[in-house]
Amino acid sequence: METKSGQTTGMKGRKPKNVFVQGAVAASFIADSIQKHSSKTDIGGHSIFLGQVRADVINGKEVASIEYTAYEEMALEKMHTIREDIFSKYDLICMHVYHSLGKVAAGEISLFVFTSSAHRKAAIDACEETVERIKAELPVWGKEIFVDETYQWKESK
Amino acid sequence: MKTNIIVFGQLTDIIGNDKLVVNNAGDTNSLLEELKKGYPALEDSKFILAVDKKLVTENTLLNTNSTIALMPPFSGG
Numbered sequence: 001m002e003t004k005s006g007q008t009t010g011m012k013g014r015k016p017k018n019v020f021v022q023g024a025v026a027a028s029f030i031a032d033s034i035q036k037h038s039s040k041t042d043i044g045g046h047s048i049f050l051g052q053v054r055a056d057v058i059n060g061k062e063v064a065s066i067e068y069t070a071y072e073e074m075a076l077e078k079m080h081t082i083r084e085d086i087f088s089k090y091d092l093i094c095m096h097v098y099h100s101l102g103k104v105a106a107g108e109i110s111l112f113v114f115t116s117s118a119h120r121k122a123a124i125d126a127c128e129e130t131v132e133r134i135k136a137e138l139p140v141w142g143k144e145i146f147v148d149e150t151y152q153w154k155e156s157k
Numbered sequence: 158m159k160t161n162i163i164v165f166g167q168l169t170d171i172i173g174n175d176k177l178v179v180n181n182a183g184d185t186n187s188l189l190e191e192l193k194k195g196y197p198a199l200e201d202s203k204f205i206l207a208v209d210k211k212l213v214t215e216n217t218l219l220n221t222n223s224t225i226a227l228m229p230p231f232s233g234g
């Protein structure tokens with residue numbers, strides 16, 4: 001079952017969904033996403049991870065924003081595999097993933113992972129594992145742009 | 158035979174572009190050899206290859222329609 005917001009249920013045969021959004025993930029978008037679940041009364045717990053751009057200071061220069069690029073086609077296929085794996089491992093009701101492309105300013109949200117289940121444990125564990133796999137497996141790159149407009153390529157920790 | 162290559166992350170700074178075309182590369186080993194000749198800085202760079210969106214670790218034959226991606230370590234999220 002799909003809705004306009006790109007929701008997924010735990011059914012088989014899902015197609016790769018777009019997870020990329022241009023620019024930051026807005027707090028109001030996250031709020032709307034939560035609100036939309038009020039009609040799904042089999043859900044008993046949600047888990048949400050929000051990745052936020054840090055204003056790191058590197059060699060005396062402060063990060064103003066991160067510009068994200070991705071090998072989109074490959075990333076969407078990989079995300080589809082991760083989603084399938086997570087749904088077969090955990091008793092989830094739904095999962096939503098949004099990752100920014102382009103510039104995201106320090107303090108803004110660049111990753112939104114949202115899992116829901118009947119009981120909290122599945123949602124919490126699935127959310128954590130999904131975030132870890134996104135970081136490790138999605139072909140996405142961040143370019144840290146400093147206040148003085150120089151840059152360096154981000155290294156994941 | 159021409160092979161289309163797409164380039165990501167810090168490798169775009171080395172190549173000076175986000176795509177390039179290499180002639181007469183029959184497999185990934187000869188492609189890498191050719192690239193490192195043209196762009197010596199690749200020798201010191203950490204990256205992996207994908208052929209048609211699949212990661213490859215061993216020498217892989219290329220065909221005319223193969224798309225190769227040069228990918229440095231991921232840093233999304």
